[in-house]
Amino acid sequence: MNKNKLALFLLLLSLVFIFSLTTTAQNLKIHFIDVGQGDSILIEEAGGQNILVDGGDRADRITARIINYLRDQNLKKLDYLISTHPHADHIGGLVDIIDSFKVGTVLDSGKVHTSKTYENYLIKIDQENINFETPRRGDKFKIGESELHFLHPDQNLDDYDLNNSSLVFLLKFGQQNFLFTGDIEAEVERKLLAENPELKVDLIKVPHHGSSTSSFAGWIKSIQPETAVIQVGENHYGHPAAEVIALYQEQGARVFRNDLNGNIVVTADGRNYTVKIDQSADNSKSGTKTSTETENTSAEKINSESKNKADKGSNLININTASAAVLDQLWGIGPATAKKIINYRQKNGLFSQIEEIKKVDGIDDGKFGRWYDKITVK
Known part of the structure; x- marks a missing residue:
């Protein structure tokens, strides 16, 4: 082979290699990491960028679990870190996570909290000189092959408590929509329904760990999710509420939960997706679930599990x-x-209904929403 033919051959070989790289479709992967009672979600974007949504609680063992999980995925960098809102079960591990991985940009709700956990988180971002942005409704971020469309909050951040100030965004990939909701409650869901009446989603990260203060029936019926994922662990709040699970199932959605299923990994190609779980509700190993398959655990069994959990917290x-x-x-x-x-109560008499406790100085909707199902007046 003469030099000219060899050069041409090498050129063609290079072009074939480059073409194969650019035309081979990459999958999107969403990891709902089992962090107990808290949120942490890794999004491996199809173009190669990595997004972490929230960082679990501040317990050392939880933070170590997240960091080890990310390292198991061979991550070296987090291109985006999204902090939905400043409650400790969402930002508790972020300082150590930032110490462990290079972070490109932090997307934050901008809602200020007075906790030491939140203060340390902001100090760490400043020390590392990380780009810090506060998306608002209508903002869009093109990240590789995906787009993040932010639906909430709007500019009137003072109108919302900590839960309802959560960043809500739609991850759009090909023909698919994946909805991430932080800890929003029914108040914001109604607002989202009014603003996005035509929105349909393939998957929803169920708001507020499946609390009955969220998952307003009209909104769930409107967005018609195929799959609902609840980030939840052992807790004394009664999460997830049995009626919330039943609501999603009545709309035809498959419900997955970290407390019953361990780590939950969604793999999508822009048209179809699969759901892989560590374990089924009866603790037996389970394989991949496709978007048209049904979870092995029956609806009756899931409802029974939830009811039993609620009953345990019924004191x-x-x-x-x-x-x-x-x-x-x-x-x-x-x-x-x-x-x-x-x-x-000594000055005004006994409470006649639980909502009256919000008249006490220092008790707002956020606190009441955390334990309204844990109190009684009888």
């Missing part, structure tokens, strides 16, 4: 008789607020 706290020590068991209620509750 309601009577806010008319509970001592300060008992009231202090409620999320966000310290000794000072517990004393305010007792003083309020």
